């Protein structure tokens with residue numbers, strides 16, 4: 001089923017529409033893995049019912065929120081990536097990503113997936129700006145590698161494990177992306 005749509009392709013990954021029959025159990029496992037959720041906004045554990053509601057939302061048509069499953073070069077499902085809260089007046093959206101298979105970390109999968117999502121946002125949706133915020137040092141590096149600019153720090157924005165964390169704010173504009181396209 002997943003292979004019926006080749007997906008949006010990068011050098012290492014493909015982004016395909018989420019499918020409950022293929023991606024649900026991984027999602028549930030990852031959202032209940034404390035190492036994965038340590039740097040996510042939501043880390044309280046996810047019930048099967050909550051996961052069902054999540055899939056109800058992401059599988060249906062939605063003009064302001066896109067989520068894809070991330071497949072590696074062997075077509076293994078390794079994560080999810082999204083473009084959320086799209087504001088069509090300002091043509092801006094917010095990024096989110098999770099590489100749930102820890103063995104797949106550190107190989108460039110997230111960077112490639114972010115690049116593919118960025119291309120989709122500007123070339124297919126005509127967006128103007130993609131925002132991203134994170135307190136995960138690896139994710140900061142991903143944004144840098146994918147051409148996002150560090151625009152500032154939101155001080156003490158996240159409360160986690162009895163302490164506040166500063167959050168780094170990143171963004172890319174369509175002109176940043178279009179001006180870096182290889183010349184024909």
Ligand SMILES: CC(C)(COP(=O)(O)OP(=O)(O)OC[C@H]1O[C@@H](n2cnc3c(N)ncnc32)[C@H](O)[C@@H]1OP(=O)(O)O)[C@@H](O)C(=O)NCCC(=O)NCCS
Nearest residue numbers: 039098099105106107108109110111134136137138139141
């Ligand atoms: C953050 C995450 C998406 C990165 O995925 P990934 O596929 O490993 O990312 P990439 O391989 O493309 O790049 C990771 C980069 O971070 C670097 N890195 C890893 N740990 C780091 C750390 N503690 N400090 C600084 N850099 C770090 C890696 O060395 C690599 O950079 P390099 O290519 O210059 O060596 C993944 O770890 C993840 O999903 N974590 C849990 C969920 C999460 O935090 N999502 C982001 C929420 S905003």
